Amino acid sequence: MKTLLTLAWRNLWRKKRRTFITVSSVMFAVVLAIVLMSMVNGMKQQMIDSIISNISGHLQIQDVLYHDEPTMDHAMEYGKEVQDAVAAHDEFIEYTVPRIEGFCLASKELSTRGVYLMGVLPEKEDRMNNLLSRLKEGRMFTAEDDFVVIARGVANQLNLSVGDTIVLLGQGFQGMTAAGTYQVGGILEFPLPEQNNTLVYMPLQEAQHFFAAPGRLNSLILMLSDVSMADHLAGSIQEELDDEWYTLKTWEELMPDKVAAFEARDAQVRVFAWVLYIVAGFGIFGTIITMMYERLREFGILLSIGLKRSQLAGICMLETLFISIIGVIAGVFVGFPIVYWFYANPIQLADDLAEVMIDFGLEPFMSFSIASDIFVYQVLTIFIIALVVGLYPVRKLFRLDMISAARK
Amino acid sequence: MKTVIKTSELSKVYTNTAVPVHALKNVNLEFKEGEFTAIVGPSGSGKTTFLNVIGGLDKPTEGHVVIDDVDIATMKESQLFDFRLRHIGFVFQAYNLIPVLTAMENVSFIMLLQKKEKKEMQRRAKEMLEQVGLSDKLDVRPSQLSGGQQQRVAVARALASKPDFVLADEPTANLDTESAFNLLDIMLRLNREENITLIFSTHDQRVIEKARRVITLVDGAVDKDEYFERN
Numbered sequence: 341m342k343t344l345l346t347l348a349w350r351n352l353w354r355k356k357r358r359t360f361i362t363v364s365s366v367m368f369a370v371v372l373a374i375v376l377m378s379m380v381n382g383m384k385q386q387m388i389d390s391i392i393s394n395i396s397g398h399l400q401i402q403d404v405l406y407h408d409e410p411t412m413d414h415a416m417e418y419g420k421e422v423q424d425a426v427a428a429h430d431e432f433i434e435y436t437v438p439r440i441e442g443f444c445l446a447s448k449e450l451s452t453r454g455v456y457l458m459g460v461l462p463e464k465e466d467r468m469n470n471l472l473s474r475l476k477e478g479r480m481f482t483a484e485d486d487f488v489v490i491a492r493g494v495a496n497q498l499n500l501s502v503g504d505t506i507v508l509l510g511q512g513f514q515g516m517t518a519a520g521t522y523q524v525g526g527i528l529e530f531p532l533p534e535q536n537n538t539l540v541y542m543p544l545q546e547a548q549h550f551f552a553a554p555g556r557l558n559s560l561i562l563m564l565s566d567v568s569m570a571d572h573l574a575g576s577i578q579e580e581l582d583d584e585w586y587t588l589k590t591w592e593e594l595m596p597d598k599v600a601a602f603e604a605r606d607a608q609v610r611v612f613a614w615v616l617y618i619v620a621g622f623g624i625f626g627t628i629i630t631m632m633y634e635r636l637r638e639f640g641i642l643l644s645i646g647l648k649r650s651q652l653a654g655i656c657m658l659e660t661l662f663i664s665i666i667g668v669i670a671g672v673f674v675g676f677p678i679v680y681w682f683y684a685n686p687i688q689l690a691d692d693l694a695e696v697m698i699d700f701g702l703e704p705f706m707s708f709s710i711a712s713d714i715f716v717y718q719v720l721t722i723f724i725i726a727l728v729v730g731l732y733p734v735r736k737l738f739r740l741d742m743i744s745a746a747r748k
Numbered sequence: 749m750k751t752v753i754k755t756s757e758l759s760k761v762y763t764n765t766a767v768p769v770h771a772l773k774n775v776n777l778e779f780k781e782g783e784f785t786a787i788v789g790p791s792g793s794g795k796t797t798f799l800n801v802i803g804g805l806d807k808p809t810e811g812h813v814v815i816d817d818v819d820i821a822t823m824k825e826s827q828l829f830d831f832r833l834r835h836i837g838f839v840f841q842a843y844n845l846i847p848v849l850t851a852m853e854n855v856s857f858i859m860l861l862q863k864k865e866k867k868e869m870q871r872r873a874k875e876m877l878e879q880v881g882l883s884d885k886l887d888v889r890p891s892q893l894s895g896g897q898q899q900r901v902a903v904a905r906a907l908a909s910k911p912d913f914v915l916a917d918e919p920t921a922n923l924d925t926e927s928a929f930n931l932l933d934i935m936l937r938l939n940r941e942e943n944i945t946l947i948f949s950t951h952d953q954r955v956i957e958k959a960r961r962v963i964t965l966v967d968g969a970v971d972k973d974e975y976f977e978r979n
Contacts, residue, residue, distance in 0.1 A: 343860050350848035641844040644805055645905075646833025646861050648826075743805055746840070 344651060348658035351631070359663065362627040366667025367674060369620035370718050373613045374675035377714045380609045382683070382707035384602055388591070390702050391598055394469045396591040397437060397561030398570050401426075401577070404587045406558060407594070412442050412513050415556040416586060422560060425580035432569050437464045437561035440547050444510035444518065446490075446540060448498040455494055456538045457508060459547020468563060471528070471541075478502035478526030486546050487525035493537035495527050502526060508540070512552035520550050531698050613721075620667070621725040625732070628660050632733045639737065640746030649738055656733040664726035668719050676715070682708040749780040752913050752945045753802055758811035760797050760968070771797040772808070773968040779913065779947060784939045786959035787949045794968040795949035796917055802947075803836050803915045804828040816912060833861055837906030837914035837944075841921045843898040845890040851877060851901045852886040858909045876904035880934050896927025900934060907938055913945035920952045932958050 352359050392398055403416035416422070418438065426436060440459040445452055462480050465471045472480055481487055488508075490500060500506060504524050512518035522542070530536040548554050562577075564570060574588040581588075592599045632639075642652055686705035689697055694704035760772040771794045779785060787795045800806035802813050804820045812819045820831060832838075837858075845854045855873040864872075877883055880900040882893075890898050899919060906914045916935075920928035936958060939946050948955055956962055964972040 343857075347846070347848060354848060637842075638844070638846070641840060642846070643829075644803075644832070644840075645838050645858055646829060648829050651861075743800055746844075 344655050345658060348655045348662060351635075351655070352659055352662050358627060358630070362623050362663055363667045363670065365623035366620045366664060366722060367670040369616040369623075370668055370671025370722060371675040371678070373616050373718055373721075374671065374714060375678055376609065376613060376616075377717070378675075378679040378682070378708045378710065379706065380605070381709035381711060381714060382686075384605070385709055386702055386705075386707045387598075387602075391595055392567075392591050396594045397468065398564045398567055398591060399562040399574055399577075400589045400594060401560040401562070401581070402558065402587055402589060404583065404585055407587070407589060410558070412511055412518075412551050412553060412558075413515075415440060415513055415551070415553045415558050416560075418555055418557045418560060421581060422586065425577050426560070426562065428580060429573060429577055432564055432566065432573055434563045434565045435464065435467060437461070437468050437563065438544055438557045438559075439561065440544065440551060440553060440556065440558050442510055442518075442551060442558070444508045444540070446494065446498060447507045447509070448500055448504065451498050453494065453497050454538070455490075455508075455540045457510065457540045457542060457547065457550075459542050459544045459550070461544050462541075465541075468561070474528040474530060475526050476529045478524070481525055481541075481543050483543050483545060485525070485543050487523040489526035489528055489541045490524055491536045491539040492527055492529045493533065494540060495524070497537065500524050506540075508550065510551070512550070513556065514552075516552035518551050617721055617725055620722065621729055624660060624663055624667075624726060625729045627663065628656070628729060628733055631659065632656060632736060636740070636745045639740060640742040640744070643740070643742040644746055649740075653734040653737045656737065657727075657730040660726050660730035660733075661723075664722050668722045671718065672715055675718075676710075679708050679714075680710055682706075683710045749782065751778050752781050752783075752815065753777075753779040753947075754812075754814045755802060756812045756814075758798075758801065758813065759809050760794070760801055760806070761809045771968050772801065775811070775965075775968075775970055777963065777970065777973070779945055781945055782939065782943045783945050783947075783961055784936065784959055785945075785947045785961040785963060786956050787947065787963050787965060788951070788956055789965035789971070791951075793965040795965055797968075798965065799915045799917055799947070799949050803838065804832050833858065834909075835912045837909065837911035839899070839902050839906045839914060839916035839919045841918040843890070843895065843902050843922075845898055845901055845905070847890050850887045850889055851882060851893070851904075854890070854901055855904045855908050858905060862909055864909075872908050873904075876908045877901070879938060880904045881930075894927070896923050896930060899923060899927070899931055903931065903935060903938070907942065907944060910942070911944070913947060916946065916948045918950050918952070919948065920950065920955055925954070928952065928954055 401422055403414040406414040426433060438461060442457060444455055444457045446455040461483055462471065475489065478489065480489060488506060490506065502524055505521050506524055507521050508519065510518040530539065542550065548556060564573065570590050574590055578588045639652060643649065686707045689704045689706060697704045755775050755777050758772055758775040762769040762771055775798065787798060789795050797806065801808050808821050811821065813821050815835060820828065823831060846857065849857065852873050855876055856869050859869040859872065874886065877886060880903055882897060882900055885893060885897065893901065920931060923931060932955060935946060938944060950956060958978060960976055960978050962974050962976065963970060
């Protein structure tokens with residue numbers, strides 16, 4: 341084996357310039373693919389973080405029917421069973437965010453609008469999504485208060501100011517009418533229009549009272565200390581709960597449209613990355629073919645003197661792998677510092693692009709990822725390409741007529 | 749003397765040409781241990797085909813090639829690879845050394861494939877390179893050697909593993925007179941000292957004049973089989 345390795349390695353450097361060019365083509369493909377993947381994954385993670393912190397959290401405990409039919413009738417009982425199940429896993433759960441929420445009609449004098457009422461604990465909500473930073477006028481309620489804070493769009497549509505009274509009318513638990521008048525204590529501003537034009541926040545306990553659902557929640561959001569534990573934890577907590585009444589949902593299950601959008605984008609990126617890989621693959625293929633054809637006579641001789649076809653094929657395969665491995669290692673060595681620099685110093689976006697990001701509730705930065713799977717993926721992909729490319733000379737060698745080859 | 753190779757009714761017909769070519773016709777020959785034989789004849793007379801067939805590189809259409817009591821004409825390709833490796837040495841017209849290996853590594857190569865012990869392998873490779881007058885070129889690659897020196901390394905490679913016999917296909921064809929004589933002297937000496945059977949195909953009168961046995965092939969058949977007394 342050592343001899344085969346030595347032969348393959350030395351063969352590689354018979355024509356240094358050609359090997360250098362091939363290795364460079366692999367290296368540049370790997371660098372481009374790493375930078376591309378890092379950028380796309382970084383931005384994807386930025387969006388996922390935004391979705392998790394603004395909307396879904398990592399996991400939610402819900403009534404088993406709530407996800408398919410999100411009405412107040414499917415508000416779950418937030419009692420000892422749920423609290424114990426959560427407490428049993430508190431080493432993995434950083435904090436919980438209880439919510440009761442539903443659509444209502446909001447009116448002031450003759451104006452009426454549909455709004456989305458959220459009953460929350462302000463300090464929990466703030467920890468999850470920096471809600472207090474959105475407050476632009478007035479003050480945020482405490483858990484014991486009984487006033488509401490409303491989004492700027494709602495305030496504008498209903499001509500409401502801090503200190504005014506808003507009338508809310510909705511559907512309560514089990515057919516009860518939810519109705520009440522509340523003072524507007526503050527005004528929030530959100531980047532997304534659908535949030536800015538619909539959201540009304542109320543203290544959790546007051547909202548439970550409003551919806552005639554004391555002790556009930558629509559969802560208990562679980563924020564985890566380790567995101568990778570989400571699936572495992574969902575299963576583990578579910579085991580502690582009566583699955584006739586309660587279900588655990590991950591953010592992917594709660595946001596299937598977002599997951600589908602990410603998958604579509606990932607597919608586009610993969611296509612582009614594969615174009616790079618194919619270019620690199622043809623580079624390797626060209627070199628391997630040339631190296632093989634210019635040595636056919638030598639192959640014939642080696643077979644004549646007793647080298648087995650499998651050993652010769654092994655040498656050719658090793659040559660392909662050497663080129664690929666050197667190219668990949670060089671690519672990772674060049675690519676890693678680049679993406680690490682951008683990871684540490686995200687690209688600040690300006691003008692329209694920055695506005696788009698802000699509109700989507702994201703920071704106006706282009707984030708990069710340095711997740712190890714990006715690098716592992718490159719290594720494995722190029723390795724597989726090398727194996728596939730390397731099969732051609734192997735196939736050729738097993739069919740080589742050694743006498744005519746030796747005479748060439 | 750022990751018979752090393754025996755061919756009987758050996759025929760080879762190439763059918764992949766427009767007209768079938770009868771390269772060998774009923775060749776019956778025996779080669780004894782330690783013989784120094786030249787196979788001569790005009791181009792197309794079947795010299796190289798004969799060497800290929802008795803070397804197990806090509807299969808006869810009919811007949812038998814018995815080496816060491818084994819008919820190699822009936823062997824599978826995988827068995828022939830092993831058989832060639834252990835029993836036959838080859839010297840080719842165009843040296844055919846492995847360019848990325850040093851002279852020492854080239855000579856050791858076949859012994860390495862035979863999985864010989866490392867120390868023994870190195871000792872034998874050194875000894876053979878000394879025998880062919882290249883003890884100062886152990887770590888030199890083929891590209892840094894002259895044609896004559898490369899062919900001497902090829903001879904050392906062929907003989908190092910102590911094969912039953914060595915087949916040499918026009919080994920002096922690419923050499924100048926001095927190098928050719930030099931090579932022949934070495935091969936004759938090794939033939940005598942190591943009692944190795946040497947079979948050449950050649951057009952080269954210098955080789956023919958040194959051979960103790962000269963077989964002439966014409967149109968694939970044995971025309972003459974002559975023995976000479978040489979010093």
